[in-house]
Amino acid sequence: MLSVAEQCSNLGFGVGLRTVHYTDFMESCPEVDWLEALTENYLGTGGRPRQVLRQLSMRYPIVLHGVSLSIGGSSPIDRHYLKLLKVLADEVQARWISDHLCWTGYAHHNLHDLLPMPFTEASLAHVKNRVDEVQNYLGRAILLENPSSYASFVFDGISEAQFLREIVLSTGCGILLDVNNVYVSSVNHGLDAKVYIDTLPAEAVGQFHLAGHSQREGYLLDSHIGPVPEPVWDLFRYTLARVGSRASLLEWDEEIPSLEVLLEENEKAKTLAALPSPAIQIHPELHL
Amino acid sequence: MNFEEAQKWMHAAIVAEEAPGEADEVLKSTNGVCAHRRLGVYRDMYRVRMSESLQMDYGLLQSVVGEEEFESLCWRYLKDFPSTSYTLNDLGRNFADFLEIQADLPPYVGEIARLEYAIVRSFDAFDPTPADWVELSALPLETLCQKSLRPLPSFVGERFNYNLNSLYDAYVDETLSPGIVPQEQVCNLLFFRENFQVRRLSVEDLSWKLYQGLRESRDFGEALDPVLALAKTPDEQQKLLASFQEWVGRSLLYSA
Numbered sequence: 001m002l003s004v005a006e007q008c009s010n011l012g013f014g015v016g017l018r019t020v021h022y023t024d025f026m027e028s029c030p031e032v033d034w035l036e037a038l039t040e041n042y043l044g045t046g047g048r049p050r051q052v053l054r055q056l057s058m059r060y061p062i063v064l065h066g067v068s069l070s071i072g073g074s075s076p077i078d079r080h081y082l083k084l085l086k087v088l089a090d091e092v093q094a095r096w097i098s099d100h101l102c103w104t105g106y107a108h109h110n111l112h113d114l115l116p117m118p119f120t121e122a123s124l125a126h127v128k129n130r131v132d133e134v135q136n137y138l139g140r141a142i143l144l145e146n147p148s149s150y151a152s153f154v155f156d157g158i159s160e161a162q163f164l165r166e167i168v169l170s171t172g173c174g175i176l177l178d179v180n181n182v183y184v185s186s187v188n189h190g191l192d193a194k195v196y197i198d199t200l201p202a203e204a205v206g207q208f209h210l211a212g213h214s215q216r217e218g219y220l221l222d223s224h225i226g227p228v229p230e231p232v233w234d235l236f237r238y239t240l241a242r243v244g245s246r247a248s249l250l251e252w253d254e255e256i257p258s259l260e261v262l263l264e265e266n267e268k269a270k271t272l273a274a275l276p277s278p279a280i281q282i283h284p285e286l287h288l
Numbered sequence: 289m290n291f292e293e294a295q296k297w298m299h300a301a302i303v304a305e306e307a308p309g310e311a312d313e314v315l316k317s318t319n320g321v322c323a324h325r326r327l328g329v330y331r332d333m334y335r336v337r338m339s340e341s342l343q344m345d346y347g348l349l350q351s352v353v354g355e356e357e358f359e360s361l362c363w364r365y366l367k368d369f370p371s372t373s374y375t376l377n378d379l380g381r382n383f384a385d386f387l388e389i390q391a392d393l394p395p396y397v398g399e400i401a402r403l404e405y406a407i408v409r410s411f412d413a414f415d416p417t418p419a420d421w422v423e424l425s426a427l428p429l430e431t432l433c434q435k436s437l438r439p440l441p442s443f444v445g446e447r448f449n450y451n452l453n454s455l456y457d458a459y460v461d462e463t464l465s466p467g468i469v470p471q472e473q474v475c476n477l478l479f480f481r482e483n484f485q486v487r488r489l490s491v492e493d494l495s496w497k498l499y500q501g502l503r504e505s506r507d508f509g510e511a512l513d514p515v516l517a518l519a520k521t522p523d524e525q526q527k528l529l530a531s532f533q534e535w536v537g538r539s540l541l542y543s544a
Contacts (some may be wrong), residue, residue: 040375046414046442048484068374074292081374106299110371111334112341115298118291126291151315151326153294190319218321219329 004174008206039066148222161199225254418539433509
């Protein structure tokens with residue numbers, strides 16, 4: 001099985017491939033280090049999106065990022081989905097494959113949302129088994145992303161970061177560390193975002209996500225709208241110092257701007273990553 | 289409550305018409321936000337996501353029935369046909385069938401949904417390599433008739449009892465009048481993909497029968513003969529063959 005280290009080279013700074021930018025990419029080959037494609041938009045379709053992705057895979061490194069694996073779900077892993085995913089990954093020579101630490105529905109009904117995991121010993125064992133199953137099928141380690149969350153369960157026994165850490169150590173999967181999601185969830189649940197970052201095994205982080213969010217009444221919504229807010233850049237600085245530089249990707253899904261604006265925002269991430277990292281101390285209360 | 293029961297509860301709580309009262313027994317109220325509000329974030333997002341997904345594929349239907357009625361139809365539909373797929377592209381798979389059996393709806397409502405789903409099907413279809421026009425046109429008629437030619441999966445045909453072609457034209461041109469009711473008139477439409485755009489062809493009955501024949505028959509001859517027999521004048525025969533030539537010329541058929 002291909003490990004995280006074998007797959008996740010530091011590709012530089014990529015952007016999420018969105019339909020509105022297809023023509024830009026196809027016609028003018030803009031300078032972007034790599035592209036992340038939303039897996040489900042290219043599975044089971046023979047139309048333009050698949051054709052575009054196939055052509056772009058000859059010019060840019062492609063990473064597949066999914067939302068429907070439901071690694072934390074109670075229904076059996078969808079083998080048909082895995083089969084299609086494997087075919088697509090081979091077709092576009094995906095550098096790696098990622099999805100979310102979440103569940104998406106119950107009894108084969110898909111709510112198409114990244115629902116919060118109940119964090120218990122039983123669910124931990126359940127997810128570990130499913131990650132093993134997926135990785136064995138795909139023949140490669142996958143990356144799991146920390147989702148933004150708006151609710152947690154009264155019986156949760158461990159933190160999300162500890163849960164993710166345990167899965168990584170047991171299965172050899174990697175982490176897609178979404179810095180915006182860490183920030184959003186920490187605000188929504190009143191937690192310390194830096195403790196979250198410190199808890200994760202840095203060497204397992206294969207990729208970063210950066211994005212914007214929206215203020216709602218009493219909580220932050222992971223809307224992927226607008227430029228990356230300053231507190232997220234701050235946390236990204238901290239993450240770079242703690243984890244080191246990794247392939248980084250900017251997500252912008254609401255009111256998507258021109259590719260030019262998107263690439264300007266990406267330049268900020270490049271600039272930060274190029275700066276020397278300040279020395280930091282791991283949170284003194286953290287016992288790993 | 290174990291984690292599976294928790295997921296079952298939360299799933300039901302998200303899709304339920306009314307939010308359940310016991311949210312605070314399952315979800316934490318923290319950081320000044322109560323459990324009900326936290327559950328509400330997921331309930332709201334579910335509704336927005338499903339509506340937006342159907343709106344994207346059924347824009348004409350929404351324009352004809354109005355936003356409020358469309359929203360109501362979506363929820364009636366989703367109760368019976370929640371998503372069971374990894375992709376939202378499939379969400380409308382049963383929408384037309386569902387609408388066509390609702391006694392309180394005029395029949396054109398289901399037909400409009402069927403038209404819009406034909407566009408989705410055409411756009412997303414995986415196609416084999418089309419039959420080569422030069423190769424086919426060089427064949428003697430007898431040999432051609434023995435060839436098994438089929439419409440590509442992206443070459444989709446639907447027959448309607450209302451004139452939905454002009455209705456769709458008006459929708460595309462943004463000239464659709466509010467409260468419009470489509471005119472009752474049989475309308476045969478063929479949808480096909482060209483440069484990754486879905487296009488429409490309105491065809492007469494004989495061409496429609498030939499299209500159907502190609503879908504169902506063993507070979508081209510079996511599809512053509514009964515339709516040719518229905519063509520009463522040389523002009524009708526000519527039109528029929530012109531349709532076939534157009535389909536081959538546009539690379540819409542493949543050798544099965």
